[in-house]
Amino acid sequence: MSKGITGKETDYSAWYNELILKSELADYAPVKGCMVIRPHGYAIWEKMRDGLDKMFKDTGHENAYFPMLIPESFIKKEAEHVKGFSPELAVVTHAGGKELEEPLVLRPTSETIIWSMYKNWIHSHRDLPLLINQWANVIRWEMRTRLFLRTTEFLWQEGHTAHATAEEAEEETLRMLNVYKTFAEEQMAMPVLIGKKTEAQKFAGAVATYAIEAMMGDKKALQSGTSHFLGQNFAKAFDVKFQNEENKEEYVYATSWGVSTRLIGALVMTHGDDKGLVLPPRLSPFEVIIIPIWKTDEEETKVRSFLEKIENSLKSADVTFKIDDRTYVTPGWKFNEWELKGIPLRIEVGPRDVKENQLVMVRRDQSEKAVKHLEGVGKESRTVLDAIQKDMFEKAKTFREDNTKKINSYDDFKEFYESDGGFAESYWCGSPVCEQEVQDETKATIRVIPFEQPEERGSCIKCGKESETFVVFAKSY
Numbered sequence: 001m002s003k004g005i006t007g008k009e010t011d012y013s014a015w016y017n018e019l020i021l022k023s024e025l026a027d028y029a030p031v032k033g034c035m036v037i038r039p040h041g042y043a044i045w046e047k048m049r050d051g052l053d054k055m056f057k058d059t060g061h062e063n064a065y066f067p068m069l070i071p072e073s074f075i076k077k078e079a080e081h082v083k084g085f086s087p088e089l090a091v092v093t094h095a096g097g098k099e100l101e102e103p104l105v106l107r108p109t110s111e112t113i114i115w116s117m118y119k120n121w122i123h124s125h126r127d128l129p130l131l132i133n134q135w136a137n138v139i140r141w142e143m144r145t146r147l148f149l150r151t152t153e154f155l156w157q158e159g160h161t162a163h164a165t166a167e168e169a170e171e172e173t174l175r176m177l178n179v180y181k182t183f184a185e186e187q188m189a190m191p192v193l194i195g196k197k198t199e200a201q202k203f204a205g206a207v208a209t210y211a212i213e214a215m216m217g218d219k220k221a222l223q224s225g226t227s228h229f230l231g232q233n234f235a236k237a238f239d240v241k242f243q244n245e246e247n248k249e250e251y252v253y254a255t256s257w258g259v260s261t262r263l264i265g266a267l268v269m270t271h272g273d274d275k276g277l278v279l280p281p282r283l284s285p286f287e288v289i290i291i292p293i294w295k296t297d298e299e300e301t302k303v304r305s306f307l308e309k310i311e312n313s314l315k316s317a318d319v320t321f322k323i324d325d326r327t328y329v330t331p332g333w334k335f336n337e338w339e340l341k342g343i344p345l346r347i348e349v350g351p352r353d354v355k356e357n358q359l360v361m362v363r364r365d366q367s368e369k370a371v372k373h374l375e376g377v378g379k380e381s382r383t384v385l386d387a388i389q390k391d392m393f394e395k396a397k398t399f400r401e402d403n404t405k406k407i408n409s410y411d412d413f414k415e416f417y418e419s420d421g422g423f424a425e426s427y428w429c430g431s432p433v434c435e436q437e438v439q440d441e442t443k444a445t446i447r448v449i450p451f452e453q454p455e456e457r458g459s460c461i462k463c464g465k466e467s468e469t470f471v472v473f474a475k476s477y
C-alpha cells in the first residue's frame with residue numbers, strides 16, 4: 001500500500017479512483033468496464049444488502065431468483081423498453097459450440113423475464129398483490145465506465161410487484177421510494193431529495209419514475225435509487241390479465257424499483273476526505289479498530305491482558321471490532337491504513353495507558369484524540385458511534401444546504417454552473433425543449449420535481465414563461 005491519495009480539491013476524479021483502489025474497495029477487472037469488488041467493498045455491500053433486505057421483508061416482499069439469460073424476443077415486446085436498452089445489450093449468439101436459434105440477452109434488468117412468468121402465476125385478484133424482490137447481477141454495455149458508479153456488470157436488487165389497481169401500484173411505488181430515502185438517511189448518513197423524474201429522464205417503459213438524489217462532495221448529483229410506476233405496459237406486452245372482483249378480465253398494474261452497488265460510490269463521495277474513506281458506523285464492516293502498542297515482550301503481555309477487558313466491554317455493548325496486532329508494520333502505518341479504509345472509531349492502547357487504566361479514542365470523522373477510562377468503554381464506544389452516525393448526516397446535510405441556491409434568472413443560472421455549481425432551485429415550464437436547451441448549454445439537468453411544490457408560481461428558468469413547476473437542477477453522474 002503506497003501512502004497518500006490525490007487531494008479532493010486538486011482532482012476530484014483522481015481522488016475518487018485512488019481512494020477506491022488504495023482502500024481496497026475494488027479493482028479493475030481484465031474486461032474493460034468490469035470491476036472486482038474486493039473483500040472490504042463487498043463487506044459494505046453485504047451490510048447494505050442486509051439492511052435493505054430487512055426493510056423489504058418488513059414491507060411484505062419475498063425474494064426470488066430469475067435467470068440471467070433472456071430470449072431476445074422478450075426485450076422487444078415492450079416498445080419503449082427495447083428502445084431504451086438496445087444500445088447497452090450484450091447478446092449471446094453461440095453456445096455449446098453452435099449458433100443459437102434465438103439469441104439470448106444478458107439481463108440489463110428483469111421486467112421482461114419476470115412478467116413472462118407472472119403470466120403463469122397471476123389469474124385472479126386473489127393472486128394479487130404479488131410482491132417479489134430479486135438480488136442479482138445485471139449487464140449493461142456502457143461506453144464510459146467508472147468504478148461503482150457505472151460498470152458493465154453490477155450488483156443490485158430489483159423489486160417487481162403486480163397489483164390489481166393503479167392506485168395500489170402507485171402507493172407501492174412511493175412506499176419503496178420512501179424505504180430508499182430512509183435507508184439512505186438512517187444507514188448511509190446521506191441526505192436525499194425525493195421526487196418525480198421528467199418524461200425525458202424516466203425509465204424506458206415506465207409511466208412515471210421517482211428517484212432519490214444526493215449531493216456528492218463535488219456538488220454534483222448522484223441518482224441513488226429509482227422506483228417506477230409501470231402502469232399496464234408490461235402486463236399488456238406479456239398479456240398478464242386477472243379476473244377482478246366483478247369477474248371481469250383486466251390487465252395487471254406493475255411497479256419496479258432498484259438500488260445497486262452504485263450506493264458504495266455514493267458513500268465514498270458523500271463522506272470521503274483527503275485521508276480516504278469515512279464510513280458511517282451502521283455500514284462499516286466493523287465499527288472499531290483496536291491498535292495495541294508495545295515494544296518489549298513484557299509490555300506485550302500487559303497490553304494483551306488489558307485488551308481482553310476492552311474486548312469484553314465492547315462485546316457486552318454489541319460493538320463490533322477488530323484488533324490489528326500485526327508486528328511487521330508500525331502503529332503509524334496502521335493508523336493511516338484504517339483511516340484510508342474509513343473505520344469509524346480507533347482505540348489505541350499502549351503500556352502507559354495500561355498503567356493508568358485508560359485508552360485513547362480517535363473518531364475517523366474528526367480525528368481529535370480523547371482519553372477514556374477503561375470502565376464502561378463498551379457503552380462509551382456505542383455513544384460515540386451513535387454521535388458519529390448523526391454528525392455525518394448533519395455534516396452532509398449542511399453541505400447540501402450551503403450549496404443549494406434559489407435561482408430565477410438564466411444569466412445567474414449559467415454563471416452558477418460555470419463556477420462552483422450545486423443544486424439550483426428554479427421553475428420550469430414543462431417543455432422538453434427548454435429542458436434540453438438548459439442541458440446543452442450548462443450540462444445541468446432536472447434531477448427531481450419535488451413532491452412539495454411551493455404555493456407561488458415562478459417563471460421558467462429558460463423561456464421565462466409563467467410556470468407552476470418547481471424543480472431542482474444539477475450536474476450529475
Ligand SMILES: [Zn+2]
Nearest residue numbers: 429434460463
Ligand atoms: Zn420554458
